[in-house]
Amino acid sequence: MSGSMRTGVWLVGARGSVATTAVAGAAAVRSRLGTTAGCVTELPDFQTAGLPGYGDLVFGGHDVAAITLPKRAEQLAHGGVVPPDLPGLVHDDLAAADAEIRPGTPRVDDGLTQAEIAELLAGDLRSFRERHELVRVVVVNVSSTEPPAVRSGAHESLPALEEALGSGRPVLPPSSLYAYAALRAGCPYVDFTPSTGARLPALDELARRQRLPYAGSDGKTGETLVKSALAPMFAARGLRVLAWSGTNLLGGGDGANLADPTAAVSKTVSKERAVRETLGRPVEGEVHIDYVSELGEQKTAWDHILFEGFLGVRMSMQFVWQGYDSALAAPLVLDLARLVARAHEAGEVGPLAPLAFFFKDPLATDDHRLQVQYETLRAWATSLGAGEPQRGPGTDRGPHPSSSPQQGSPA
Amino acid sequence: MSGSMRTGVWLVGARGSVATTAVAGAAAVRSRLGTTAGCVTELPDFQTAGLPGYGDLVFGGHDVAAITLPKRAEQLAHGGVVPPDLPGLVHDDLAAADAEIRPGTPRVDDGLTQAEIAELLAGDLRSFRERHELVRVVVVNVSSTEPPAVRSGAHESLPALEEALGSGRPVLPPSSLYAYAALRAGCPYVDFTPSTGARLPALDELARRQRLPYAGSDGKTGETLVKSALAPMFAARGLRVLAWSGTNLLGGGDGANLADPTAAVSKTVSKERAVRETLGRPVEGEVHIDYVSELGEQKTAWDHILFEGFLGVRMSMQFVWQGYDSALAAPLVLDLARLVARAHEAGEVGPLAPLAFFFKDPLATDDHRLQVQYETLRAWATSLGAGEPQRGPGTDRGPHPSSSPQQGSPA
């Protein structure tokens, strides 16, 4: 990688806990104020991948919330997610990012079609890229989880979608409208939530036409991370999992949103996938997500796994995971922004299967075995660095037409 | 693999819980009385490896205990390790194996040198192989854990060892004396315990001279199995493990033995290895092994892992593992007997690094990442089946001179 690496990171949900921690964290790392624990791309395996540095990242985003990033960071410090003195130390970086936050979709009610809204969103992205002379902008959705979307015929092809977008009736859920706008503006898109995002045939078609990569879905930060390490253990030992039950207690904004049962559906479906797909069959047991406001930014998950061993004997394993979701997610958001930026530079197009390591519900693969995912990621990143990237399953690649800010405009 | 596959499995500690469960279990599987859950070699990945079938296995062993296998199996059924009615159903198989059990080392006090004792032990093995017309006998040590052995010059080369063995003073710990006898008799040796076994330069030299493979050490059945699945998870995510503490509560004979602090040293050292070697540095925290007689055959382990995430935030994970060690170990003993028999047939010589998946303290490798170990095992087993075995790290292989019972006698 040569020349300027100044890379935009555009966060949908830019004033949420994850986004704020990512912005504050990047500033802290840049200024050597904090450790990079939890950053995968800081491991020795990724030092030759040619990724943009933390100092090359410029932040902006969409959000409807009014609170400023410096204020939000203070709340997070109070909740234990970031060190108490950090908000003060990185105040200027937070304020700079805050100045790049634009209001999000609620402009819908102004009587605009989704096509018109998308054009406004894309305009925000193009303007951000030009104003800061960025080589590219990666859009990452870290907003609240949506309820499951109803699929319609308009989702099946790009022409059908574009016709419907101009019709006046809403056809895309917000996450997909952002994805559409990002791709239109020539920006790779990452969905860190279980929302629909770019997972529609019409959007895949658009990404390929624009020669853009995209990634998702649903960052694997805690309980599901552990599941994807443990389920393969049982499988590899021939121990038959009979039931896998889980309860997640969480406060914060994420907890309040997931207390809404319709949003929770998207989440629990995504959480159950790793076990079912690793074991190759459905397994008894429920997953609960309980909102416990007093937990603040902390999350506690308990899982109980009942399994059968030799000659039918019953045994069990339980685990308790106690973490800060935002502190677990933020470094992964930075990892994804860096890796997807590099993938875009290298000309990768379509869903990035080698990034499955980061997701509960990965695109273009159903292998949830964490170590296998890691090896795939490592090999892919190494190949990106070598300039002869290995083709990840489900990922096309050809010569990238251009990485100039103009690239996306024809869309 | 062609012709007769009748394979001997000689168990050192043949009347212990693990051995009894293995013998009863093999009989149950043969008669379709029990499930093979927990048997790795029953997974689809191993169906082309050309392994001997459960019906091909003939059991014998050494033990000083007087209790018979049918009686021991009843105790295990009472303790929940095997189904209540199984001992009755496989009584004849248990009695047949019991008739092949010979008294072990305590003949030492008869004023014999260790060289003479080894010759008696080797004679038991040769006689067992001839009497049952077995193509080979795999010796598996499942006896009690020994205290750590003191290394001496006599361990460093085969000539030095053989001179010392004839001297009248004991130079080898029991596990190594059994290994020496096994190798002398032309039998591959597996150490399922953390005892010294074949891990001495002099015994490696003997194995290579005899063109025999060997494997070990210390079967990875419960808490350490989980550690080897979780430690790589933390490593792959860049989450910094600050402390890993564990308490194991266990009853049964194993618990009583490990209540002896000198024996426990071998065990806790072995248990701590996976975390330290996976993370590449020592980690704070103690491992306790407590004897709780009332737990009977059950084992409960609690582990607490403190780790650091982004910007230094502290988080934790705990797990509780509740299992029956014998039920977890027995199918692995059968797996190892089958795999090592096949490796011997295929001409593998020396320490079998591809079997690291099974061990807490694997020979000839220090990679403890469970999924990586599994992939290595799978590839190796596939190559064994294809007749063009991949060479495992640290494993020599050449044409096997002979698999006749006579092969070992010149040693």
Added chain:
Amino acid sequence: MSGSMRTGVWLVGARGSVATTAVAGAAAVRSRLGTTAGCVTELPDFQTAGLPGYGDLVFGGHDVAAITLPKRAEQLAHGGVVPPDLPGLVHDDLAAADAEIRPGTPRVDDGLTQAEIAELLAGDLRSFRERHELVRVVVVNVSSTEPPAVRSGAHESLPALEEALGSGRPVLPPSSLYAYAALRAGCPYVDFTPSTGARLPALDELARRQRLPYAGSDGKTGETLVKSALAPMFAARGLRVLAWSGTNLLGGGDGANLADPTAAVSKTVSKERAVRETLGRPVEGEVHIDYVSELGEQKTAWDHILFEGFLGVRMSMQFVWQGYDSALAAPLVLDLARLVARAHEAGEVGPLAPLAFFFKDPLATDDHRLQVQYETLRAWATSLGAGEPQRGPGTDRGPHPSSSPQQGSPA
């Protein structure tokens, strides 16, 4: 207590796990085949209370299930609730009790009014008492949990109730119909479930008219038992409980019934009561009851308690309870039968508040502090033994008119 003590124990749900374990257990204790661990009335504190002996108990009951008690006991032995050999050893006692089981309410569909059904049920009780020459019969409801009942005007007074019962429309839920029949037949009634049972003003009126005691509701066997020991601990130390969350995993028939959300409502409401009433305010947190069929008769509960200490610091406690509900409940059923029989003999009338120790949702008191409940129980039982019983709060007592089988007939 003098003279014959032969006491009937009539179990509603007589072929369920709890009832079967109670019958098998009483037989085992009588024959000195099993320990009385879990029997409160076997503690030294209760040896002077003048309770009927296990040998004095005669079992019968209502159930619609077709399976026999000896068969059901074998299932329980298989599930680990009773020792494997017990069903064989107490077969005759099980068969004798089985011969005293009559079909329950489903005779409703024969076009009878609830008044007529009640008369049939009461007839079963009278006939049982006379046939076995019992001094009294205690009816204990151990059937499945009902959905919460809708209160109606007919529940408010005995005349209103009796009029409605004759009307042809069903006015009482099954548990209350059994309570009505029991009281009509002169039998004390105990509700071991969270169903409505005798908790209606009309039934209280009937109990007082019949000079009968009654007790309930919802046996406190596991998670709630622990709650009632821990909630007072936090209260006594001034530690402010912020949230108390719980997940219960259970198989067996109880689990299957509670998987029905309408029945589960009764249960979770009852389970939350101890914490709320002990702490004197509602506390955040949900209680889940998940049916996990593979757990069989076992139950696992996880509770997470978040609390605030000095100067607002947050701390937490978690517990995991792993038990067999039937094995925990059965000895309490025997305790209750013995204590209520003695209370009846002593002339206690109305709700037995001193039995709160046994219940999640105790009658006539809202003190859930376990040790306080124990002291109350101990003192009351001592007074019963001394013949000068202390009056429990909410419990009337006067000279008991008669303990002859005829007593109930006028009702």
Added chain:
Amino acid sequence: MSGSMRTGVWLVGARGSVATTAVAGAAAVRSRLGTTAGCVTELPDFQTAGLPGYGDLVFGGHDVAAITLPKRAEQLAHGGVVPPDLPGLVHDDLAAADAEIRPGTPRVDDGLTQAEIAELLAGDLRSFRERHELVRVVVVNVSSTEPPAVRSGAHESLPALEEALGSGRPVLPPSSLYAYAALRAGCPYVDFTPSTGARLPALDELARRQRLPYAGSDGKTGETLVKSALAPMFAARGLRVLAWSGTNLLGGGDGANLADPTAAVSKTVSKERAVRETLGRPVEGEVHIDYVSELGEQKTAWDHILFEGFLGVRMSMQFVWQGYDSALAAPLVLDLARLVARAHEAGEVGPLAPLAFFFKDPLATDDHRLQVQYETLRAWATSLGAGEPQRGPGTDRGPHPSSSPQQGSPA
């Protein structure tokens, strides 16, 4: 209680975590900066006991550490024990207490006899009392746990002790030397540690001669608190505890001290007492205390309880307690200071058995049932308030000769 209530609280180990949290906390409560959660004496039950207010407490103490209280408080804020901004807000109170800290026993090496050292320590107490015009000073030992002391004849009577103290050889462990000095100076003494403190016949004799009360031993803050709530639960239900195992992970200064096996002996003996004495027999199982420096001020304890229910079925309970020991201990130190001051005023003499609620190893009673202890405490405090105090078991009381600062001087 009338007139001035200015009461001294003299902390042995005045710069440790517990002492610092107590001083900072009292200041916070006085200034309404923090909640009194965790303060038993703030419960409604204690509002009529006539206790000195937080504003009446004046702090001083002995310590050999050089760090100042304001500095120590900042460390505790960093470790999460007190709110981040508290040290700044109560700086003046901390500094004032810090000015009253005198160096502790290490003056020994100056060639003084223990009698002479005691006189110096008592002088510090008298001077503190006079300088601040305090009605009394309660001495509370919150220093590090000592190894178990060797009993000698000199401990058995006051004359024998006083002779030995003058002999030049050390006869009392530090905690007892402080107790001796306190009693000599007319100050009630509380031992919050498991050290010997006032638990010697000679010191009891001195306390009675001085007409002083004393209390102890070993504050019950976390795991043992839970034990004393749960052990009676098992006992009251007739559930037979078979084994109780525990592991405590703790950092901080307390952890480092307890990593010293000789000090840990005192602690584990004290921790095991509640279960053994409540259940009336020894119970299998070990208690581990592991120093995990990375835990800082946090403590995590895991307990596993194996118990037997009806007919011998095995069940289990586990709990995990995650707290800050200093935050749990500090309000109890304030409670004890207030209650013991009031007891002294009311003329109580000797060991204060009604304070058993606060201690792992209570004086003059072996009832460890938490709720029973609470009721005893409540009744006693109420009686103190009423001016007709109930006599606690083991506690003498008579007219108190004087509560003037001079009272102790003749000793």
